[in-house]
Amino acid sequence: MSDILIQLIWNGLVTGSLIALVALGLTLIYGIAHFIQFAHGEMVAIGAYTFMVFHKLSAWPIVPAALASIFITIVIGILLEKLFFKPVREHDPLIPLVIAIGLSIGIQALILIIFGPNILTISDHSYESYSFLDGALLATPSQILAFVFAVVLMIGLHLFLKKTKRGKAIRAISSNRSIGKTFGLSTDKSMMWVFGIGSLLTAIAGIFLGFEQNLEPLMGVQISVKAFSAVILGAIGSVRGAIFGSFLIGLAESLLVGLGIVASGFTAGIPFVILILMLLIRPEGLFGKRFVSLRQ
């Protein structure tokens, strides 16, 4: 069984990395805007599809195609905030929530209309896997990059929020919008940064997800469901909580199914079982007390 343990842990880390990229955006947006951005999963699909358009259809090399895709996703993310969420910023959080659900359905439909219902691929071939530890671990280049990117971006985001002026402003606005305003901090700018950062992370998740599992209009739904669970698991609004929750879900799925503890047909239910157990034991989430400061 130990033969596959390393591979299973790796599988879990890769899944966890992709969930974390989506979960971080979700938790940041919740932290500052105080509503669940239900259309966040669709930003994953926008990232993946725009990358496919540049890389496959327009034959751009991977790096420029990825940069163009990330840029477009960031612009769309910021535009969504300006056009749909800003006008209702001071309203009951239920209103932006409903708008987000509507946007989610609208974006899915738009992708369906533009690209059709069929599955699309980013590349026409699979990539050779690298073999490590005498074949005990096989990892594709995109998996390795996904993991490395996720870790680097997590550290980068942490440093951005802690060390930079803009990051501190975001935390201040998240903590208390009106006091932040009295100190001259711009809510508009903080919102723009948070939606931009969230979109950047999801675009990267979308590109890697496209390499891993190909493209379909509803590709954002499955991963965003896991990301929602991860965010709540770690304590909604907490960056560290989202990261921890994501890797916990990724590893739990991989290890519980891979080691035969849970039947593979129940894989999709694992995040929810963990979530329910966590909510029963610790309703405030794993990092609820220590890291909730970003939200309040």
Add this chain to the structure above:
Amino acid sequence: MTKKFIAYGLGLCTLILTGCQNVANPSGNNAEDTITIGGIVPLTGDGAVYGVMTQNVANLRVEEINESGGINGKKLEIIWEDGKCTPKDASLAAQKLVNIDKVNIIFGGTCSGETLGAAPITEKANVILFSSVSTSPEVTNAGDFVFRTAPSDSSQGKVLGNYANKSGFNTVALLSEQTDYAVGVAGAFKDNFDGEIIEETYLSTESDFKTRITKIKASDPDALFLNPQTPPKFEIMLKQLQEQGWDKPIISNEISTGNIDARTKYADFLKERGLVAANFVAPDNSELTQFVERYEAKFGNKPEYINYTASTLDGVGILKRVLENTDSENTEAIRDTLYALQDYEGVFGTLAFDQNGDVNITHSLFRFNGEDFERLEE
């Protein structure tokens, strides 16, 4: 203010009335010179690959029937609904077709889950449910008004099970989707394979098979049976199997036989692993060849699944024949005529239905040679 209110009110009323009229008579044709039937296929999601194809085949055939005089002078028309390859959406579609459009015949579903989801509604309303693609063994007992021109997967599971026995496989890993179709194939395979089966299942919403493949590899089976519901899942499986260095024989359900994209991309991988799949194939005949040419001329590509194209052509053909000789409003008479049908000469040869509405077609085995599938002698 009052004027504005009246204007909005009038506008709303017009909208509702126009909307209602569209629902009741979508084509605008006179009911007296049109026979309207319903259609349920997956138009969105992974299943759309063959849902749209089935819709195109049926529409083209209906167009040709109408151009050559229709059915006793009446035009045939199909109102299509999206069953999304799920029982839930197909039952909603059936509710709409039966209760709002008041159709007497529904052509579909495509996915077995669609047919099984729609059957309870059509049975209750004495509406004919006529599928040309659903192959789950469960459809056999779905109801008295349910017919199909695609063979039951009990024969698919049987030929694959026998092949695995003959090949000397002691252990076969089964990677299977949790849908009515795939569960039906898996069940028939289990009934016929004498060795040990290691089964890993997944939901249609999942696309990450890495951990299941790792687990299957660790159990070291003699072969792997891929049992997806839709072509996209087959393609993702191949990608992840190749990435994890799968090197044992692969067998598959019929989904692999139509997935031209995937088998071109993974041609060498599949050839080296000696992919063997079950399929039902129409004998060579000019009717099918010429139809495929007309299809290509109209839609710009060949239909991906020749078997479903053929069974859909036979389905529409049988319905035409029955409606020519039976009152299209009398569904019990249509049902009885379908059961009594013994001599319909279709693309698949002489077709007839048994007492369960199942057609007399069976599956055969095919091996992938790197370019296409060749029939295996059994």
